[in-house]
Amino acid sequence: xxxxRWLKPEVYPLFAAVGVAVGICGMQLVRNITTNPEVRxxxxxxxxxxxxxxxxxxxxxxxxxxxxxxGKQPQVMPSVNNFFSDPSN
Numbered sequence: 001x002x003x004x005r006w007l008k009p010e011v012y013p014l015f016a017a018v019g020v021a022v023g024i025c026g027m028q029l030v031r032n033i034t035t036n037p038e039v040r041x042x043x044x045x046x047x048x049x050x051x052x053x054x055x056x057x058x059x060x061x062x063x064x065x066x067x068x069x070x071g072k073q074p075q076v077m078p079s080v081n082n083f084f085s086d087p088s089n
Contacts, residue, residue, distance in 0.1 A: 036060055
């Protein structure tokens with residue numbers, strides 16, 4: 001009976017939005033556990049203490065998405081912005 005209450009077509013977008021949010025959180029958690037140089041899961045790595053490994057930290061912070069966006073203008077729709085802001089049009 002409870003399944004009939006929640007599995008209505010009106011609730012599908014809510015399930016989709018929550019599913020996407022949980023997926024993004026899960027992806028970020030896995031990324032931090034696997035690639036963050038400050039997170040040490042094994043006992044041997046935790047015993048190492050503070051490491052001065054700047055190359056690994058820079059590799060983590062300057063990931064491919066950040067490198068791709070670095071040269072772009074911060075506009076969502078540049079053609080629409082140029083159309084409405086350019087007085088010659």
